[in-house]
Structure formats: structure tokens, C-alpha cells
Amino acid sequence: MSVADALVDAADADGIDFDGLTVAAGDDGYQFRTPDTDAVLTAADLREHADSPYVTNWYYWEHDIGGHDTPRRAFLRWLEGGDDRPVPERYDALDSGHTRHWGELAVTVTHGDAAGSRRYDVRHADDVDADTDTLATYTDPRDARELVKHDDxxxxxxxxxxxxxxxxxxxxxxxxxxxxxxxxYVYPATVANWHREREGSLDVDHWADVADRQTGIYGIVSDLDEDALEWAAEACCVDSQCLKRREWDRDEDDALDVPRGDGEFPCREPCSLFVAAARKFTTLEREDTREYTFELTPAEKEQIEDIIGAVADDRTDDIREADVYEGANRYRTRFLRAKRMDDHGLSGTPTYPEDHDDDGDDGDHH
Structure with a gap:
């Protein structure tokens, strides 16, 4: 159906009231209103207004997209600011392309060939300014499944x-x-959960409920205490590790004192990877603390702290071999190992001293 036919049909039926466009049939003709126009038109004159940005915008959303109250429609309107900006401002932005970010994705909206239509481009946000000819291009969404299984x-x-x-x-x-x-395919369920959150219907499963449902080897995760749970969330559920915004807590009355993240889309429950990590954290937390005595220089103590920080922040690949002033530098670390570690461990101190008798016969701890 053409835009003109759809416009007249809709006016003759229930009328139109959408994004600044109002059209209604009356005894004297068709009342046609936009922020710039207020006129009573004949059917022929109304058809002449079919190329108005307000009309083509209405046609796109009501005929091409449809799906009122669906995550798809809400997401597409969010991309171009459909609920926040007037039609002329949006159309001006679409002329050159309007981009918004979703996790590490950059999504650009432009005008399509048909009146009012839109076309969409999605790529890694770091490639947003790259010439498309320099990128591998796809048009089938299913290709994204394999494309994002591995990193660079x-x-x-x-x-x-x-x-x-x-x-x-x-x-x-x-x-x-x-x-x-x-x-x-890239970020499963993120659009749907984002929409549920906007509509106030996001069903959040908190840690206590998720942990209580675990069975088998994962049943122990319910033993993870509150401090360790917060350490686990700090380790796994921050922007540097996951782009979701954590909405779950220990339970609905006991919030975790850990930043939730700044992502656009929510995390409604602890994921399977978090549960698997929590199992290991639970076994680690069952160990009793011990006192060890190490001989280290102040620089060596700081170097161990640098190594822990570099591993935790995934910076080891960024430390150059020649940068021996960096504590986690490979040569600095190998020098520390050569100086301070032997078969008994760090600074000659075994992890389990009871397994090492006085005659030096090393035992294996199981």
C-alpha cells in the first residue's frame, strides 16, 4: 500500500495521532496538523501531503515496523531518539547517520531508499569511523553467531x-x-531484558535463590558468605569484565556494596560463569588462614602487588619486554622468581610446612 493510500485509509478509520502528526476526517474534509501546519484538506490535497516527513515517519513506524509494545519497536525508536526528539531533528540526523552504542556495538541509523524507511549498520564501536571497504561485511544476522565466538x-x-x-x-x-x-546473536536477550526493565517488568533472580537451586558439584555455592559474594561480584560483575549492569543482589532486602556497572542493558541473575567461579571461590574460602614469613625487599613487595594488578586487569600483554621499570615486566618477574623461589616455594617457604620433614625429603600435599 502506498503512503498516500495508507494516509487516507487511516484518516477515514480512527484518524492519526503520532509523533506530532494529527489527521482526522470531518464534515468539511480532513483536519491535518503538524507543528508547522494546520489545515483542512480535501482527499486529493491530503494525498499531496504524503511526502511530509511527519507522514513518512508515521508510515514507517505504523506500517513497516508495527509491533506496538514490543522490544523490537522500543529498541529501534530508542536508537534514533524517537521518544525524545521531534521528527525534523531526527530526519536531519538520519541524513548523515545517527549512531548509538550498545555494549561494544555501534549501531548507525540512516534513511532508506523508500520514503520514511530506515536502514541500519552495526559494527564494533572501535570501527565506527572505519571505511566499510576495509571491513568484512555481512547481511545475514545468523553470521554473527560464529563471528563473535572468539576474540581478536x-x-x-x-x-x-x-x-x-x-x-x-x-x-x-x-x-x-x-x-x-x-x-x-551478539548479546542474547539484552534487548528483551532492557525492554522489560523499561516497562517495570524485569524479573530479577537474586543470588540466594539462584544458589539454593544449584545441585551436584555446584550445591556448595550457597555456603559463600556475604563478604566473599561481594568480592566475587567485584571480580566478575564490573564493566571491565561484563557489559551488563548488575541488578541482582544477595536477596531483595540485602544489596551488595559493589558498583553495578554502567551498561545500557541489565543483568537479571547471576550467570552460569559466575556460578562456576563461585564454586571455586567457595572452596578457596573454606581454607583456614596461615602465617608465612617471607624475606622481600620493599621493591619486591611492590612488584608482587604490581603482578597481581596486571593479571587482574588483563594488562600483561600491554607490558613491553624492554619496560623493566614495570613491576609485572616478564624479565623483572623472572628475575624475582630466580632470586626468591625454589622447590619449596616463595622465599624458601613451603605452602604446607608439615609436608616437609627436617631431612629435606619433599612430600606432595594432596
Missing amino acids: DDGYRPLSTAPSLPHGWAFTDLDGGALVDTID
Whole structure:
């Protein structure tokens, strides 16, 4: 159906009231209102207004997209600021392309060939200014499934929302449905959960409930105490590790004192990767503390702290071999190991002294 036919049909039916456009049939003709126009028109004159930005915008959202109250429609309107900006301002932005970010994705909306239509481009945010000719291009959303399984170093990505998307690709010339499908393959369920949160219907499963449901080898995670749970959330559920914004806590009355993150999309429950990590943290927390005596220089103590920080922040690959002033430098670390470690451990102190008798016969701790 053409825009003109759809416009007249809608005016003759229930009328139109959408994004600043109002059209209604009356005894004297059709009342046509926009922020710039207020006129009574004949049917022929009304058809002449079919190329108005307000009309083509209405046609796109009501005929091409439809799906009122659906996550897809809400997400597509959010991308171009459909609920916040007037139509002329949005159309001006679409002329050159309007970009918003979703995790590590940059999504750009432009005008399509048909009146009022939109086309969508999605790529890694770091590649937003790259010439498309320099990127591998795709149009089938299903290609995203394999594309994002590994990072730039071909390492497997067990967590889909980890900030480790590979670079060098783009999905181009997508319609709205294909765009949302692509997003769902890259970041599963994030659009749906974002929409539920906006609508006030996000069902959050807190840690206590998730932990109580675990069985088998994971049943022990319910023993993780509150301090350790906060340490676990600090380790796993921050922006540097996961792009979701944590909405779950220990339970609905006991919030964790850990930043929730700044991501656009919420995390409604502890993920399977967190549960697996929590199992290991639980076993570690069952050990009693011991006192050890080490001989270290002040610089060596600070170096051990630097090494822990570099590993925790995933900076080891960024430390150059020649930068021996960096505590986690490989040569500095090998020098420390050569100086301070032997078969008994750090500074000659075994982890389990009771397994080492006085004659030097080393035992294995099990």
C-alpha cells in the first residue's frame, strides 16, 4: 500500500495521532496538523501531503515496523531518539547517520531508499569511523553467531557480554528486524531484558535463590558468605569484565556494596560463569588462614602487588619486554622468581610446612 493510500485509509478509520502528526476526517474534509501546519484538506490535497516527513515517519513506524509494545519497536525508536526528539531533528540526523552504542556495538541509523524507511549498520564501536571497504561485511544476522565466538586473538569467549568482541566486521544495509536479530546473536536477550526493565517488568533472580537451586558439584555455592559474594561480584560483575549492569543482589532486602556497572542493558541473575567461579571461590574460602614469613625487599613487595594488578586487569600483554621499570615486566618477574623461589616455594617457604620433614625429603600435599 502506498503512503498516500495508507494516509487516507487511516484518516477515514480512527484518524492519526503520532509523533506530532494529527489527521482526522470531518464534515468539511480532513483536519491535518503538524507543528508547522494546520489545515483542512480535501482527499486529493491530503494525498499531496504524503511526502511530509511527519507522514513518512508515521508510515514507517505504523506500517513497516508495527509491533506496538514490543522490544523490537522500543529498541529501534530508542536508537534514533524517537521518544525524545521531534521528527525534523531526527530526519536531519538520519541524513548523515545517527549512531548509538550498545555494549561494544555501534549501531548507525540512516534513511532508506523508500520514503520514511530506515536502514541500519552495526559494527564494533572501535570501527565506527572505519571505511566499510576495509571491513568484512555481512547481511545475514545468523553470521554473527560464529563471528563473535572468539576474540581478536582467536580465544574462545565463554561470556557473550564480555568486553572482548572481535574487530574488523560490519553488518550493513539491514532492516529493523534484521538489526535486532543481529543484536540478539551478539548479546542474547539484552534487548528483551532492557525492554522489560523499561516497562517495570524485569524479573530479577537474586543470588540466594539462584544458589539454593544449584545441585551436584555446584550445591556448595550457597555456603559463600556475604563478604566473599561481594568480592566475587567485584571480580566478575564490573564493566571491565561484563557489559551488563548488575541488578541482582544477595536477596531483595540485602544489596551488595559493589558498583553495578554502567551498561545500557541489565543483568537479571547471576550467570552460569559466575556460578562456576563461585564454586571455586567457595572452596578457596573454606581454607583456614596461615602465617608465612617471607624475606622481600620493599621493591619486591611492590612488584608482587604490581603482578597481581596486571593479571587482574588483563594488562600483561600491554607490558613491553624492554619496560623493566614495570613491576609485572616478564624479565623483572623472572628475575624475582630466580632470586626468591625454589622447590619449596616463595622465599624458601613451603605452602604446607608439615609436608616437609627436617631431612629435606619433599612430600606432595594432596
